[in-house]
Amino acid sequence: MSMMANQHQAINLSQGFPEFDTPAFLKDKINQAINEGKNQYSPSNGLPDLLTQIAEMIHRQYQSHLTDEKKLNGLNNITITSGATEALWVAIQTLISPNDEVIIFDPAYDSYEPAIELAGGTCRHIALAAPSYAINWELVEQTINEKTRAIIINSPHNPTGSILNASDLRTLQALVEKYDLYVISDEVYEHMTFDGLRHESVLRYPDLFKRAFVVSSFGKTFHCTGWKMGYCAAPAELTAEFRKIHQYVTFCSFTPAQIAIAQMLKEQPSHITALASFYQQKRDLLIKALKDSRFTLLPSKGTYFLLLDYSAISTLNDRDFCIWLTKEIGVAAIPLSPLYPAEHREAYHQENKVIRLCFAKNDETLLKAAGILCQL
Template identity: 35%
Template sequence: MPKVSDRIGSFTDSVIRRMTRIANSHGAINLSQGFPDFDPPEELKEALRKVAEGSIHQYAVTWGAPNFKEALARKQSRFMGIPIDPETQIVVTCGSTEAMMAAMMTVCNPGDKVVVFSPFYENYAADAILSGAQPIYVSLKPPEFNFDVNELEEAFKQRPKALILCNPSNPTGKVFTLEELQIIAEFAEKYDTFVITDEVYEHIVYEPYKHIYFASLPGMFERTISCSSLSKTYSITGWRLGYLIAPANIIDGARKVHDFLTVGAAAPLQEAAVTALNFGDEYYRNLRDVYTQKRDFFIKGLDRLGLKYTVPQGAYYVMVDISEFGSKNDLEFCEWMAREVGVAAVPGTSFFREEINHLIRFHFAKKEETLDEALKRLENLREKARERSI
């Protein structure tokens, strides 16, 4: 029998989503895969009910329903501070996962190099491999997760085709400063490199930190492919509505890639989601306040437990240091914790290129009662760990 592709042997299935399956099998509280256990806004649910009763059940325009793109362009133009043409500068995708893959396949040729900050959302390495590109990793140094300018320029000197920028960062919760973004912009221009941004947590940023859209920096829109989705902002991760925003010449190519990857995103969901895209500024202020409360509640619980962590500046993840438990395999530790303690996390090795196995990622996009129960279960972590080592 013929062999399958060599490239699929160079990466594993998603460890994040594997941990969800493990959590489900043991009845653990799932603080691994980042999705809420609460509903989206009632107005959005009502819009979906109305759409379901209507007649929008066939294909939308391949690269996005016109009214969805128009609403998205209005909303993103407002927040990004740059005018966006819904007809020529947007492609609607099946989630930001497809948006990132489409962006990579649009700009990269086989053999091109792509800069990836480490730690990174696990899809990025697979995206590069599936695109035939070669990742160049640049370290974000824990616990602050800042980069070394010289290391970054050494990566740019290899003439990469693109750099992937996740801001706010998954898994670290880091929000890149204006100074850091300007350094990246300087190198992108100097070495003629595209920047592919993943900005799905653009509205989940904690004071005093501010999210700055990379495409809004002087001269950067022309070389930026901005990827995002509605999943996190509106608590609809199952709707799988994402998008690319870029100059028309890039979008022309991305449309072709998207067309043959998925044809198009779900028409009824695009129709319903227009309601969310038309929300006013109050919605986004409230979203920030809600997640600030969840973050503070969870990290105060970690403080009571005496666990070390890095305070997230954005997104809804927290990296926790498990050095005290002496585990040499963080995946085994997370599997054991889900089984014996009843709380699921993601091992840090699924995010790091470096040999780091003392960090795990929790997420706190849950109801307060869910987080409270998770913290109560974690009170037994040290006792269970002692029993494990005996």
């Protein structure tokens, strides 16, 4: 969709990356590290200073000491990865063997299923229903069987903007304990929750964390998606297994970026605490600008995405509608159907007419796009 947007000079609200720049402090620190010659391999697990800063940030955000209340250095619990997608892939390869099953919730980030299939596993899909996109935990328990190995959760959820609450996490913990399961928690939008809602990280639940991999993204947090910097937090025994695979995937991640991010976490912690209000302002701006449109706006409780129901505007399926919107109208969006399994897409087309907009854009871009959309 980004390529199509460029080809047709459309306003790109499709792919999920910020239009604005990385913080100046972070750019200065990475340039400093490069100019000082700190350009060689880092330890495979990550620079110790960065691991320490992440552990301290986790303690500030979630009141979690990981698995050892006396040690906040993260050396045994955190691994730096080349983006959150690598962390997800490695966590899946660590857990999943042939014939294992993994429960995922649709619409789902499209890297989950290929990684599971490459490990020899199978996905069991559970569809989330608009407008709340809440998880039906009774259905989850009915889906669990002797082959079920893990459940993948994503909160705040891409693409729907829904979030899990404390009751969801407690119910998940009970299922994990009852059926001897593992959890992979995709929390890359963890610092973007709105309207005073709290992000319920798996890191807040020590008994759940004992059987979990928690995946996070510096690219989302610091507006530097092209740096491909993420990390995985897990109990020491799971981290040891995770690292056995990680060392043969990328071995280590970009050293100057690790140095810069460690300094950012240490000296500019306010960036993280201000992120929710920063993105809520953009969400609210876009919602207000679209209030007179013919779209029906769905709730966005987190992430930097907003879903729009276009059923009052067109009978096209979501893929064709997004192509038309980009080529003929000049605004690029993302269809949701590719985030469902292929065998379910036709049914999805019949029942849903929903597209995703990314509001991680400059205000003038959002207002210009909304002005065009309001004319439909």
